[in-house]
Amino acid sequence: MGELIRVIANPSFVDKLLQQTLIHLSLSGAAVALAILVAVPAGIWLTRAPRLAEPVMTAVGLLQTIPSVALLAFMIPLVGIGTPPALLALFLYALLPILRNTYIGIREVDPAAKEAGRGMGMTSWQMLVMVELPLAFRVMMSGIRVSTVLIIGWATLAAFVGGGGLGDTIMTGFAMVSTGHILAGGIPVTLMALCADFVLGRLEKVVTPRGIRV
Amino acid sequence: MVRFEHVSKVYAGGQKAVDDLSLTIERGEFVCFIGPSGCGKTTTMKMINRLHEPTAGTISVNGQDIMQMDPVELRRSIGYVIQQIGLFPHMTIAQNVELVPRLLGWDAARRQQRINELMPMVGLDPAIYRDRYPKELSGGQQQRVGVIRALAAEPDLILMDEPFGALDPITRETLQDELKRLQAKLKKTIIFVTHDMDEALKLADRIVVMKEGRAHQVATPEELLRSPKDEFVAQFIGRDRLSENPSTLLVREIMHRRLVTVDPKHGIAEAVVTMRQRHVNSVLVTDEQDRLLGIVTAKEIEEVKRGTVADVMRTDVPTVLPDAHARDAIGRMYLDGLDHLPVVDEQRVLVGLITRSSVAEVLSRSAWQDGGAA
Numbered sequence: 001m002g003e004l005i006r007v008i009a010n011p012s013f014v015d016k017l018l019q020q021t022l023i024h025l026s027l028s029g030a031a032v033a034l035a036i037l038v039a040v041p042a043g044i045w046l047t048r049a050p051r052l053a054e055p056v057m058t059a060v061g062l063l064q065t066i067p068s069v070a071l072l073a074f075m076i077p078l079v080g081i082g083t084p085p086a087l088l089a090l091f092l093y094a095l096l097p098i099l100r101n102t103y104i105g106i107r108e109v110d111p112a113a114k115e116a117g118r119g120m121g122m123t124s125w126q127m128l129v130m131v132e133l134p135l136a137f138r139v140m141m142s143g144i145r146v147s148t149v150l151i152i153g154w155a156t157l158a159a160f161v162g163g164g165g166l167g168d169t170i171m172t173g174f175a176m177v178s179t180g181h182i183l184a185g186g187i188p189v190t191l192m193a194l195c196a197d198f199v200l201g202r203l204e205k206v207v208t209p210r211g212i213r214v
Numbered sequence: 215m216v217r218f219e220h221v222s223k224v225y226a227g228g229q230k231a232v233d234d235l236s237l238t239i240e241r242g243e244f245v246c247f248i249g250p251s252g253c254g255k256t257t258t259m260k261m262i263n264r265l266h267e268p269t270a271g272t273i274s275v276n277g278q279d280i281m282q283m284d285p286v287e288l289r290r291s292i293g294y295v296i297q298q299i300g301l302f303p304h305m306t307i308a309q310n311v312e313l314v315p316r317l318l319g320w321d322a323a324r325r326q327q328r329i330n331e332l333m334p335m336v337g338l339d340p341a342i343y344r345d346r347y348p349k350e351l352s353g354g355q356q357q358r359v360g361v362i363r364a365l366a367a368e369p370d371l372i373l374m375d376e377p378f379g380a381l382d383p384i385t386r387e388t389l390q391d392e393l394k395r396l397q398a399k400l401k402k403t404i405i406f407v408t409h410d411m412d413e414a415l416k417l418a419d420r421i422v423v424m425k426e427g428r429a430h431q432v433a434t435p436e437e438l439l440r441s442p443k444d445e446f447v448a449q450f451i452g453r454d455r456l457s458e459n460p461s462t463l464l465v466r467e468i469m470h471r472r473l474v475t476v477d478p479k480h481g482i483a484e485a486v487v488t489m490r491q492r493h494v495n496s497v498l499v500t501d502e503q504d505r506l507l508g509i510v511t512a513k514e515i516e517e518v519k520r521g522t523v524a525d526v527m528r529t530d531v532p533t534v535l536p537d538a539h540a541r542d543a544i545g546r547m548y549l550d551g552l553d554h555l556p557v558v559d560e561q562r563v564l565v566g567l568i569t570r571s572s573v574a575e576v577l578s579r580s581a582w583q584d585g586g587a588a
Binding site for chain 2: 110111112113115116117118119120121122123126130131134135209210211212
C-alpha cells in the first residue's frame, strides 16, 4: 500500500495514468462498438440462415480459444504495431458473446408470439423490429455486457503490441518489480470493468419493456 | 366465403397431411374442423392464411385464389387466434389489440376508438386493462384479448386454432359462451379447429370431421348426432352421447377431467395465486402419485394466512368412484349440500371432479333428448 502511495504521489505519473486510462477506455469502447456493429447484424442474419449458424459460431468460438498474447502477436505481421493490432484482436474477442446472444436471443423468442405475428400479417422486417428484437433485447444486452467487461480486462494486454493503455503501467511494474506500479495500473482496470458492468446492467433494466421484466 | 377445390398438402418428407379436400364454407357460417391429432385439421386451416401452402388444388377466399394474393395482405384481412394465445408480452393490451389496424395504417384516433369498442365486448374495462401487460392477466382474460385482437381490423373471416384448448374447463365454457354471443351479433365467418366434440357440438353450425387428411363427414351438429356416417364418427362423438340416458350415466362420463390441484408442501400464498389465476374458490391437494389428500377452500385460507397447504387443508373430503352412477353422486351432492365431489379410484388417485355445472349438463342432455324425441 505504501508503495502504491509513493508511486501516485508523483503528479506527472498521475497525469500519465489518466491518459492511459483514457486510451484504455477508448480502445475497449471502440472494440466493443465495432463488435456490436458487426455481430448484431450477423447474429440476426444467422437466425435467417440457421444452417450457417453452427459453422459460423464454431469459427468465432475458435478465435476465442487462441491465447490472447498469441492472438496479439499474430496481428503484428498483419497490421503492424500500435493501436491497430490491439484494436483488431480485442474486436475479435468481443464478437462471440454478442453474436451468440443475438442469435440465441432471437431464436428463443416464444414461437407462439412469432406464429401470431406471422398469422396477423407482419412482414419479416416488421416481425424483427416489432417482435423479435424487443423480446431478444435483454439477452443481447447481456452479451454486450459480458463482452465489455471481458475486453476491458483484455485491453491490458494491448501494451504488449504498443497499443498503450493501463497495461503500460502494469508492464512497467513487472519490469521494475514494483508492486506500486502494478496496483496503480491494475486497480483502475478493475474499477472500470466493475463500473461498466454496473452501468450496462442498469441500462439493460431501464430499457427492458415493463411487460417482460422479471 | 372460403372454397377448397381438390386441395392436397404433402409435406417435404412425403407425409400427406391433406388429401383431395373439397369444401365450401358460406359467409357467416361457424364451421368446426374436428378429428384426432394428425388428421390434417390444423394444416387445412393454416392453408387458408397461407401459413402452409397447398401442394395441389385451389383455395379461394371471397372468390379470389389465395395463391394469387400477397400473403401479408391476405393475413391482415383474416383474423387469427391460436391455442398458445401468442399475445406480445412486451406490448400492452391496447397495443396488442390495435396491432393489425396499425399494420394497416389506421390513424391513432381510429385505433383508439376501436380499442374502446372491442374491450367491453369481452368484459374488459379499457380504463383498467388497456395499459396492463399480458402477464398481468389470467389465462382466460389473455385469450379474450386474443379474440378481440383478431376482430380488431374488422375481418369477415376468422381462423381459430384450438383457442380454448389450454384453458381450465370453467373458463373454457365461459369463453365458448362469449364467442357464441359475439358470433350471433357480428355474423363473422369463423373456422374453428378443435379436438373437443363437446366444443364443436356447442359452437358449430357445421362440423367437418376429418380423418387421414379427408373430410370424412360434413354435417350439422344435429345430423352428426342423429346419423354418424360410420363407426369412426360414432366413436369420436362418443357412444354414450348417442345412447345416453341420464339415469344410466356413470360418474366417469360426466366428470371434469382437467383439474386444478396443488402440492401439500406449497405455501398458502401459492395456493391463493393458483385459485385466482384459474378463477376457482377451492383447489384439490394431491401428492406426487396424484392421490387425493384433501381440499383447500378460499374460506379456510382467509382464516389462516401463513403456513403450507398441508396445514390448512381439510382431509375429510367426501369422494365418489368413477364407476358409480351419476344419479347417485348428484343426489349425494344435493343432500349434503356439496359444491363439488372429487372422483377417485380404489387407490385414491384423483381422476376427476363433479361440480354443479356437471349436474346442469346432465339435466340439459336429458332435456335435449326429450326435445329430440318429440
